[in-house]
Amino acid sequence: MKRLALMTLALxxxxxxxxxxxxxxxxxxxEKARRAIDGGLNFLRAQQAEDxxxxxxxxxxxxxxxxxxxxxxxYNEADGPFVTRPVEFIVSKVNPDGSISESLQNRSxxxxxxxxxxxxxxxxxxxxxxxNGQKFLKGHQIDEGEGYQxxxxxxxxxxxxxxxxxxxxxxxxxxxGLKATATDPKDPxxxxxxxxxxxxxxxxxxxxxxxxxxxxxxxxxxxxxxxEFGGKTDSxxxxxxxxxxxxxxAGVDRNDPRIQSAYQWMTANYTLDVNPGTDAKHGxxxxxxxxxxxxxxxxxxxxxxxxxxxxxWRNELAQxxxxxxxxxxxxxxxxxxxxxxNNPQLVTAWTVIALEHIVR
Amino acid sequence: LAETxxxxxxxxxxxxxxxxxxxxxxxERAGLNIAADGALDRRQLxxxxxxxxxxxxxxxxxxxxxxxxxxxxxxxxxxxxLVAAIPTLLVPLFGTWRSGxxxxxxxxxxxxxxxTLIVLCATGLGVGAVPLDRLPVALLMALGIVVVSxxxxxxxxxxxxxxxxxxxxxxxxxxxxxxxxxxLLAAAPLWLGxxxxxxxxTGSAPTAIVAASPLVHIALAAGQDLLxxxxxxxxxxxxxxxxxxxxxxxxxxxxxxxxxxxxVLCFLLSRLDAAGGATTRSARTP
Numbered sequence: 001m002k003r004l005a006l007m008t009l010a011l012x013x014x015x016x017x018x019x020x021x022x023x024x025x026x027x028x029x030x031e032k033a034r035r036a037i038d039g040g041l042n043f044l045r046a047q048q049a050e051d052x053x054x055x056x057x058x059x060x061x062x063x064x065x066x067x068x069x070x071x072x073x074x075y076n077e078a079d080g081p082f083v084t085r086p087v088e089f090i091v092s093k094v095n096p097d098g099s100i101s102e103s104l105q106n107r108s109x110x111x112x113x114x115x116x117x118x119x120x121x122x123x124x125x126x127x128x129x130x131x132n133g134q135k136f137l138k139g140h141q142i143d144e145g146e147g148y149q150x151x152x153x154x155x156x157x158x159x160x161x162x163x164x165x166x167x168x169x170x171x172x173x174x175x176x177g178l179k180a181t182a183t184d185p186k187d188p189x190x191x192x193x194x195x196x197x198x199x200x201x202x203x204x205x206x207x208x209x210x211x212x213x214x215x216x217x218x219x220x221x222x223x224x225x226x227x228e229f230g231g232k233t234d235s236x237x238x239x240x241x242x243x244x245x246x247x248x249x250a251g252v253d254r255n256d257p258r259i260q261s262a263y264q265w266m267t268a269n270y271t272l273d274v275n276p277g278t279d280a281k282h283g284x285x286x287x288x289x290x291x292x293x294x295x296x297x298x299x300x301x302x303x304x305x306x307x308x309x310x311x312x313w314r315n316e317l318a319q320x321x322x323x324x325x326x327x328x329x330x331x332x333x334x335x336x337x338x339x340x341x342n343n344p345q346l347v348t349a350w351t352v353i354a355l356e357h358i359v360r
Numbered sequence: 361l362a363e364t365x366x367x368x369x370x371x372x373x374x375x376x377x378x379x380x381x382x383x384x385x386x387x388e389r390a391g392l393n394i395a396a397d398g399a400l401d402r403r404q405l406x407x408x409x410x411x412x413x414x415x416x417x418x419x420x421x422x423x424x425x426x427x428x429x430x431x432x433x434x435x436x437x438x439x440x441x442l443v444a445a446i447p448t449l450l451v452p453l454f455g456t457w458r459s460g461x462x463x464x465x466x467x468x469x470x471x472x473x474x475x476t477l478i479v480l481c482a483t484g485l486g487v488g489a490v491p492l493d494r495l496p497v498a499l500l501m502a503l504g505i506v507v508v509s510x511x512x513x514x515x516x517x518x519x520x521x522x523x524x525x526x527x528x529x530x531x532x533x534x535x536x537x538x539x540x541x542x543x544l545l546a547a548a549p550l551w552l553g554x555x556x557x558x559x560x561x562t563g564s565a566p567t568a569i570v571a572a573s574p575l576v577h578i579a580l581a582a583g584q585d586l587l588x589x590x591x592x593x594x595x596x597x598x599x600x601x602x603x604x605x606x607x608x609x610x611x612x613x614x615x616x617x618x619x620x621x622x623x624v625l626c627f628l629l630s631r632l633d634a635a636g637g638a639t640t641r642s643a644r645t646p
Contacts, residue, residue: 105585105605147436147489154433165435165590227594282600337557338600 024301025314025359033318033359034072039329040352041068045082047345051092052085054345058093058102058110061086062117063349069120070356077121087121090114091129098132098139107161108140108170112177119180130181137174138189142166142196153209153222156196167221168200172242172290179249190250196222197246198258202235206258216261217269217277218243228282228338229275237276238283240265241290248297263298266291268306272320281335285347292317292354314358321351321358409467412454413474419453420446420479428591430487437584440490440498443483445578447475448502449546452509452538468510469503476502494582497608501581504615505542505574511622513538518629546575549587553596556603566603577611 025033044064047054054060065086068075077083093102093110101110115133118126139145142154149155157166158174175193183189198206199222202213211223217235219225229236244262252259269276275287295313302312324331326344331351333341340346428434429442451472455464476499484490513534520530544551548569556566570576570587579586586592587599606614 103605104583105588152432159585160588161585165433165588165593224590224594226600227597228600231594337602338597340602343602 024312025318029315029318029322030359032322033355036318036322036325036329037067037071037352037355037359038073039325040331040348040355041071041073041329043329043348044068044345044352048082048085051089052081052087053089054086054349055343056102057106058090058100059106059113060343060346060349061089062100062110062114063353064345065090065117066113066120067349067352067356069117070353072356072359077123087118087123087126090117091126094129094132098134098136100129100133101161103161105161108137108158109160109173111136112170112173115177116180119182134178134181134183137178138187141174141189141192143192150195153199154196156192156194156199157221158193158196165221166196168197168218168239168242168246169220169286171196172246175246175249176293185251193246194250194252197243197250200239201243201258201262202233203258203261215265216240216258216263217265218262228280229278234277235265235269236278237266237269237271238287238290240269240277241287241294245290245294245297248294254298266294267303267311270303270305270311272316281333282338283341284336285331285333285341285350286339288317288321289350289354292357296357296360318355318358321355325351405467409455409470409474412467412471413478416447416450416454416471416475417478417482419450420475421482423450424479424483429483433590434488435589436489436491437494437582438589439483439488440494440582441575441579441584441586443480443490444476444495444498444502444582445546445575447472447479448505448578449542449574450539451475451506452513452535452542464514465507465510469506472502472506491582498578498582501578501608501611501615504612504619505577508615508618508622509538509542511619511626512541514626515622515629518626518633521633522629542574546573548573549576549592549598550596553598556601557597566598566601570598570603571606576605577615580605580608580611 044054044067048064049056052061054064065083068083068086075083077087090100093114094100095107099107099111100114101107111133115130115137118130118133137158140158142148142152142157142159154166156171157168158171159166160170171193175190178187178189199209200218200220201207202215202217202219204212204214207222209222211233213233213235215235218239219233219235220229220239223233225231225233225236225239240262244259244266247256247259247262248254266276272288274281275283291313301314302310305311321331326332330344330348332344332347336342423446424442427442427446429439434442451468455467455471480490480495513531516534516537517527517530520533521527525533549556552569556569558565576586585605587596587603593599
């Protein structure tokens with residue numbers, strides 16, 4: 001009897017941190033967030049074409065599919081055509097080179113997000129498709145195979161599709177796809193990716209590029225930002241979240257100074273009103289999505305911002321996203337059309353995934 | 361030439377003789393012998409193609425260098441695009457010394473092929489790798505552009521001649537007109553970028569602008585996402601907007617259709633020219 005009581009006590013103590021984590025978010029808000037997810041998923045389901053696709057795009061279809069499969073509803077392929085048809089659409093777009101894409105452009109982006117969605121089905125039927133997709137992403141990474149040596153600023157990066165210039169955003173998505181499909185941690189792809197990640201961080205101790213500053217944030221690609229963000233090398237929120245996720249997924253220790261300095265940048269520049277580090281709303285929902293993922297991966301529910309104010313990111317981001325939801329359950333960036341954020345199917349899929357990371 | 365033509369007109373020569381005289385004069389200036397029936401010596405025709413081709417190579421080399429073909433960050437696929445596109449967009453300016461639809465077309469295609477081959481070899485040997493596996497499709501697309509632009513120039517030349525411009529001058533003007541149009545269309549993603557930005561929410565402006573650019577067509581054939589290359593991504597907002605590239609098949613059909621339509625138009629215009637010339641001749645014949 002005494003032994004049973006001790007075991008019960010031990011179990012209670014062991015489960016205490018988990019219970020605490022689960023309560024890290026306001027329960028009422030959590031319920032609202034779940035309802036917002038349901039609204040978003042209903043919107044996405046209603047938008048599906050006959051073949052299960054959204055916007056005839058593998059990328060958007062895969063993101064929406066991920067939203068279904070990772071939701072609190074626990075949807076899977078047994079739940080019906082709204083799950084199976086998108087899967088069939090994605091698989092129908094597998095190319096001989098292993099990429100999963102409806103066009104030559106965006107091949108890397110589409111393949112990366114498709115890998116995450118197919119992995120989320122947990123269906124071994126797609127093992128070959130996943131393995132070939134991994135192979136494509138690894139082959140697509142800029143390295144000696146493309147004639148680039150380690151000292152080149154493109155080295156280790158991944159671009160949108162063809163063999164065009166790489167960027168931090170596409171690398172993060174590729175890394176996420178490889179991580180979701182359990183790529184061997186010893187695979188050289190990670191080490192090469194870190195070369196590019198290091199060169200995209202404003203941290204001169206780990207970045208060998210002459211332009212590197214020292215605020216710890218990230219830029220779009222080594223030495224350059226898109227014109228929407230001034231075209232220079234100032235750190236901004238979307239890419240800092242992308243860079244931080246890439247570091248974490250590539251296996252860099254949480255206490256590594258690269259991660260610590262990026263996290264400090266993120267918390268010091270925290271805002272949900274604009275893309276942090278800029279005064280623009282371009283790529284804002286991309287930021288929300290990446291921010292939710294990176295904060296969930298980092299594992300801190302609260303942080304202190306630059307003004308010394310304690311912030312609960314789950315509560316604040318959930319409130320923000322719920323406030324931006326349209327009556328039909330969708331989200332769209334009303335202030336910018338850049339990076340397709342005027343497409344409600346894409347933005348809704350991103351936001352649903354963000355909310356799922358918040359309530360998880 | 362214009363002065364010659366004016367003098368000849370003043371002398372009351374027939375219109376067809378004017379054309380022949382102007383062409384002969386131009387050929388002579390170009391160092392070519394012309395037979396009484398208007399046929400050029402084959403070797404001299406070849407020499408003309410080579411001479412124009414070399415001039416095209418020089419011009420293309422300067423433009424390609426200015427656009428960064430030798431830059432360390434230029435991707436091999438971008439190098440391929442420059443090799444295929446620049447001679448294609450410049451060739452209407454060369455080989456304008458010959459009249460006649462099919463013959464002029466043949467001279468332009470030969471000049472373009474010669475120049476492209478030299479630019480390709482020079483790039484591969486002196487600048488850096490060019491992905492040869494994508495070259496044939498890119499060059500086929502470029503050939504389509506050469507054919508359509510040359511037929512367009514011939515039509516424009518006929519129209520200018522029917523408006524009273526001397527044949528040689530009309531050919532010069534037509535070649536400049538077609539070249540300017542080609543470059544404007546090629547650069548449409550740059551200078552129409554702001555319009556695409558405005559229209560992105562409501563219409564399909566970005567897709568239409570992208571579809572209109574011959575540079576995009578060659579890039580498409582070369583398997584390159586042109587608008588997301590570093591330079592274009594930095595200089596036009598189109599790369600960050602939602603748009604769709606046209607399919608290769610759609611572009612090929614458009615060029616085939618355009619070439620056919622222009623060939624028919626050239627034929628009709630040349631017939632009209634001939635009829636006009638005959639009318640003029642019979643009116644002037646005592």
